Amino acid sequence: MSFNVLKSSAAAVSWKSTGNLQKTLARCIEKHGVGLHSGRPTKIKIWPELAKKGRYFQVGSNVIESSINFVKESPLCTTLCKDGVMVTTVEHLLSALEAFGVDNCRIEITPSNPNEPGVEVPILDGSAREWVKAIEEAGLEDATDENGNNCEKMAPFVNEPIHLRKNDSFIAAFPSEEIHITCGINFPEVPSIGCQWFFSRNFNRSFYATDIASARTFCVYEEVEKIREMGLIKGGSLDNAIVCSASKGWLNSALRFHDEPCRHKVLDLIGDLSIFAKSGNQGLPVAHIVAYKAGHALHTDLVRHLT
Known part of the structure; x- marks a missing residue:
């Protein structure tokens, strides 16, 4: 995949103090569920970890750091891969951990079949709401x-504009003293979704919990069969996704926000950018981030160009 990079340099980011200390969980979190794409049940435990260790996954004896170095391009989700072992659909969990300041943790995943080469983070209800609730209950x-x-917890401040584009999709980051996210999507063939834009207020934990975390993943009904033929969304249902038909509109009983699809894209964006985190520091860049029709590949490529 090729991208047009308008501006980038080695001095694009400066790491500065947040004025806070690195955090970890006060106790272990445990969840069970099925993978959105694999459809297989998985057990996951998130353990407290020492400062500077960051966030990482453990599958058996294999350790995979949440790092751009291990991102593997995959359709419809973000995948980490190291030494042939993969962890897929990591973005919702990482989004919640980043937003709530869980800087250091060990994410232990136990597959239903230990002989499988990879595992998938449970989709739960299709949003990050259950992860947020679990983090709040465990405490920091x-x-x-x-x-x-x-x-001390450091954060990456963007020093100069950077803009990546592929066809009519783009993502940009502009210098700012605070985190702002502007996100747009456009589905002209699906009138009930159409063109949506969302602009975040000053980004913080409370804003994420009320305005972003409960936005669910979505898909177009007319594309479901094609996606399943690709071996994906085997675990998808109206219980863990919102589904919209081009002719009949939303098939779910109710949306949580009128612009829920666009808000979910912001949720994904935060999870994908969280992999910029290093040694227990903040991953989400301090910048005004603007994304239009951007997906996981563009999100993670922005991280590569900031690294």
């Missing part, structure tokens, strides 16, 4: 390193 505490010391 200051993370300490091996010597019992706290660690």
